[in-house]
Amino acid sequence: MxxxxxxxxxxxxxxxxxxxxxxxxxxxxxxxxxxxxxxxxxxxxxxxxxxxxxxxxxxxxxxxxxxxSLGEWVGTRPGLDWPCYAAGRTRGLPWFLLSARLVAAAGVPVLLHGWNSHQSRGASVRTTLPMIGLRVARDPTGAARDLAHDGIAYLPLEALAPGLMNLLRLRDTLGLRSCINTVCRMLNPGGAHAAVQGVFHPPYRELQADAGALLGLDRLSVLKGGGGEFEHHPGKDIALFGLRDGRRWTGTAPHVTAGHRRLADAPSDPQALAEIWSGTLQHPFAEAIILSTAALALDAAGVDAPHRTARALWDARNRHIAA
The missing domain is CATH 1.20.970.10 (Transferase, Pyrimidine Nucleoside Phosphorylase; Chain C)
Known part of the structure; x- marks a missing residue:
């Protein structure tokens, strides 16, 4: 055509x-x-x-x-769709990956999908996954298998939708971002009933909420997050946009820490992700990022008492990172 x-x-x-x-x-x-x-x-x-x-x-x-164009998703379906396409940048380490692990520990299968390995500085989402016991799925079948076994999976865009990946890479030719970045966030390949999405530019919060409604999403939370990812700054009151029961919804993610801090003020060594998860390193600000982000994701998934649940899961988390 x-x-x-x-x-x-x-x-x-x-x-x-x-x-x-x-x-x-x-x-x-x-x-x-x-x-x-x-x-x-x-x-x-x-x-x-x-x-x-x-x-x-x-x-x-x-x-x-x-x-x-992807075909039917076969196998375990995610309960929460979590796209991460912000060039791997979260103004620091991708703490939201540990938040996603907490959501999975709550019994909500989490599908992470994205394109982040091209980041040239710092730690990308892709390179830090092994440090916290997560694998990179080779295809949707493998992602469904990871969901069944671990409750969480990461599926890279090039394995999920090569054609869409080619369109996304046109940024290198055109020199400008296109709407394909937003399309990837709305893809929801596993057909989850709920999703979380981060944006860098605030106007996209309402755009993505409205698109989610047209696509039949039941629950969606969108925020201006760290580097454009779904990651909450715990020292700020941040507006939320999205859907509840398929209808437009707005809310606020309140600050939970005092003082002016940047997300980059948390530890920058990628190994800190594993150390904070295992408990060998304590860092209150990094933990606040993880817990506040997890609570917002649990709320999007429809889990009751999300803040209390996030704290309980954190206190009971696995103390050993798988190799």
Whole structure:
């Protein structure tokens, strides 16, 4: 299918151009993922959308088509979808990985998926996974197997959706971020009923909440998090946007620590992730990041008394990191 009609819709000129509706966006993404899609047309669509700003209908249509291209998820399904696509940066170590482990310990299977191994400075999500006993799944079947065995899995985008990965990598050619970053966050490959999402730019909180509603998500929490990941700064009151029972919802993540601190003020040595989990290192600020983020994720998943539950799970956590 040619992409020309979609370029025409978006680029007709002042007063004539318009956004794609959800069905058009789904058809456009289906065509962009085809092996014979014209790269010039793909670039035109992505940059025209960047110039005007994406709509929830466009993001939902793109995400629905991208998910349909994956095929049916087979095996254990996640209870919580946790995308991590913020270039691996969390203004420090990815403490949210330990938060995800706590959520899994609560009996909520957590699917992490993302693209983070390209980070050039510090510790990426991908490189720190082995330090805290998590594996990188080779494919969706392997991720489902990890969910069944460990209650948590990490599935890299290149193993999940190579075609979408190619679109995401167009940033290297175009020199600019595109809406594909947002589409990846909305992908929810395992069909979880709940999701958490981080953003770097605040306007995307409502955009992603509205797209989630169009995609039929039941529960969703979106925040402006550390480096764009779903990671709460415990020293700040942070606005939350999302869904509860499929309807728009807003809330606040209150501060739990005093004083002005940056996320980067927590330990920076990647080994600290394992040491804090095992208890050989105590760092109140890092623990506050982990616990407050876990509580928000537990709330998104519908777990009662999320703050108390996060604390109880932390106090009872496994003291030994698997090799």
């Amino acid at each position: 040619t992409l020309a009609p979609f370029v025409q819709i978006l680029g007709r000129g002042q007063g004539r151009a318009r956004s794609l509706d959800q069905d058009e966006a789904r058809a456009a993404m289906t065509a962009m993922l085809a092996h014979d899609a014209a790269p010039e047309a793909i670039g035109a669509i992505l940059m025209l959308m960047r110039m005007k700003g994406e709509t929830a209908q466009e993001i939902a249509g793109f995400a629905a088509a991208a998910k349909a």
